[in-house]
Structures are given as structure tokens and as C-alpha cells.
Amino acid sequence: MNLEHFDAFINTPPLWKHKEFNITQFSLPEINLNQVIIREIPSKLRLGHQLEYVFKQLVSQTALYEISIDNLPIRNNTRTLGEIDFILTNKISSELIHVELTYKFYLIDPSIKETIHQLIGPNKRDLFFTKLEKIRNDQFKLLHSPEGIEALQKKDIHHESVHHQVCFKGQLFVPYKGRVSPISPLNGDCIVGFWIAFNEFNSASFSSYQFYMPNKLSWLLPPNDNVQWKSHQKIIFDIRQKNYMNISPMIWIKKSETRFEKCFVVWW
Numbered sequence: 001m002n003l004e005h006f007d008a009f010i011n012t013p014p015l016w017k018h019k020e021f022n023i024t025q026f027s028l029p030e031i032n033l034n035q036v037i038i039r040e041i042p043s044k045l046r047l048g049h050q051l052e053y054v055f056k057q058l059v060s061q062t063a064l065y066e067i068s069i070d071n072l073p074i075r076n077n078t079r080t081l082g083e084i085d086f087i088l089t090n091k092i093s094s095e096l097i098h099v100e101l102t103y104k105f106y107l108i109d110p111s112i113k114e115t116i117h118q119l120i121g122p123n124k125r126d127l128f129f130t131k132l133e134k135i136r137n138d139q140f141k142l143l144h145s146p147e148g149i150e151a152l153q154k155k156d157i158h159h160e161s162v163h164h165q166v167c168f169k170g171q172l173f174v175p176y177k178g179r180v181s182p183i184s185p186l187n188g189d190c191i192v193g194f195w196i197a198f199n200e201f202n203s204a205s206f207s208s209y210q211f212y213m214p215n216k217l218s219w220l221l222p223p224n225d226n227v228q229w230k231s232h233q234k235i236i237f238d239i240r241q242k243n244y245m246n247i248s249p250m251i252w253i254k255k256s257e258t259r260f261e262k263c264f265v266v267w268w
Contacts, residue, residue, distance in 0.1 A: 001041045001050060001217065007033055008220040009054050012103070013189040015170040020185045021116075021132055026099045026165040029062045036061055047216050051103050052085065055167065059088065066091055069155060074147050082142045084151075087162060096162045100139050102131065104170045105219060105250075107195045107264060110180050118183070119172070122195070122248035122264045140164045171219075173264055176200060192222075193262040198243055201265045202236055210254040211235035213242075223252035223260035243267035 010033070014025045041053040052071065059065050069087035073080050086099040106119035106128055119128035142148045149159045169190075174180045176196035182188070210229035214221070230238070235251065242249045248266040255261065 001038075001043070001054070003033060003038060005217065005220055006036065006038060006054055006058065008222070009051060009103070009169070010058070012169040012171065012220070013187050015104070015128075015168045015190055016185055016187055021136075023132070023135065023168075024163075024165045026097065026167040028058065028167070029064045031058055031062060047219070048101075048103065050217065052101055055086070055099075055101050059086075064091060065089065065097075068096070068157065069152075072151060072155075074142055074145070074151050076147050081145065081147055082138060084143065084148075085139075087157065096157065098140070098143060098162045098164045100135055100164075100166045100168075102135075102166060102168045102170075103220075104128070104131070104168075105173070105264075106170055107173045107266070108175065108180055108183065108191075110175065110178060115183050115186060119186075122173075122250075122266060123246060124268055135166060173262075176263070193264075195248075195264040195266055198239060198265055198267065201239070201263075206253070207232045212252040212254075213238055213249050214252060219250050223254070223262050225254070225257075225260075227252070229254055239265050 010028065010031060016025060018025060036058065039057060041050050056067060056070055060067050065088045067086060068089045069084055072084040074082050074084065084098065085101050088097045088099060089095070090097065104126070105122060107122060109118050109120055112118045116132070117129050120126065143152065143159050143162060152159050171192045172183070172190040173193045173195045174191055176194045209232060211232065212227045212229055213235065239249055239251070243265070246267050248264045251263050251265055253261040253263065
């Protein structure tokens, strides 16, 4: 992970602004990446865990916050009930902020009426509404459980003095050639591409373009020209292999020397 990944994380908009769904978004302070010291992040970690390291490095190098707790497991005897992502201390106000970090890639399904239910993961195993419920009912309440209270007391933190927020960033993808209504209260700035069924992607409409299948870490990035592009015929073979395993890959599309797009080719 390098500077461009840190930059992509910072520039990914929050999935909603301010307070929605009774959950407040944490606002990252302005960060000058030229002054940030990037430390090595274990490459074998899942993307979500790598981004926890990114968040920690960025916040710890700001003048406003001190990280009081990060990745604190809450246990009942030997059973782990969950984990507190971060508790930050505002150096000016001394306010304690519990921040749950989430970074998601969602496809918008306009066939579903309510916006809150329209967002689904590329492989249909991840739902925005379910994640919201988990944050409200599990992750926030964990601090106020007997086990959470005890764990915080050992860190000299009183659970009732902590304010809950999220750093919930995301990239959204609209259906190919589909019509999408305004997605308020979600942030329309998060829309960065489209999703398409394999049979529609495997057509002459795309045959003149070039393609690249990024690894998951590079999903964060905007498409760029510093990759080995493939023809439509060759990328179809790669996509078919993924789709056979019920995996919907992200694809970068080079339409011209200056025009790039990103999409998911879904297996379902």
C-alpha cells in the first residue's frame, strides 16, 4: 500500500453527510499527504483491516486527535463478543469519540423501492441496511455492555462519556443503462461507475475497448493507465472464471487515451 491508496481513501466521500439514520459521520481533519509518514502495512490482511491501519496512521498524525484505543477486543471469558475500532480524544475539547470504520463497495438496485435497501454488495452477500443495523445494535451497544464497560474502565474511560460516530466511506455503482432516482439521503458523490450482467458485457458494444481487472486493494483507486491492458476477448475469459466461482470482479475500462471507467461484472 502506498501514497495513492492513502489519497484514494481520503478522497472517497462519506456514504452520507453529517447525521443520517441517527448515526453521525466522523469528519476527517484536513490532511496534507506530503507531510504524512507512511508506515508499512501487512499486505496479507483483508482490505478492511488494511484500511484500519490507513485510518490510524492518518488520524495519529493530525494535530486534532489522539488515538486512545484501537482494535480493542471485548471478551466474555474466552469468547470474543466484538471489537472497538477506535476511540479518539479531541486534544482541544477532550471529547471522546468512538469511531467505527467502514469502507464498502455497493451496487444500486433501483428495482427495490426504498433507498436504504437498494445497496447490495457485488456478490449479493453484503447489504447496506444490514450493516447499519449491526452498527446501531451491536457495535455501538458493545461499549455499554458489562464486558465493554469493564474493558473501558481498564483504560480509564467511562462508557457514558463516549460519543458514537462512524467513518463510513463507499463507492457506489449504478446499473448499466439503467435509470436511477436520486439516492438521498445517501451521498450521490459516491457514485463512481456502473454494474452489468456478464451476458450484456460479453457483446460487441465493448469489443473495441481495453480492460484491466484490478486486485481488491486497487479497487480504491480511480482507473489509471499504468497497467497491462487486455482485449475484450481476453478479459471475458478472466471474468468467466470469476463468475463461475460466484465472484463479481471489478473491471477498469479504457475507452480512449483520456477516458476511463470502472464497473462490476456480476455473476447473478
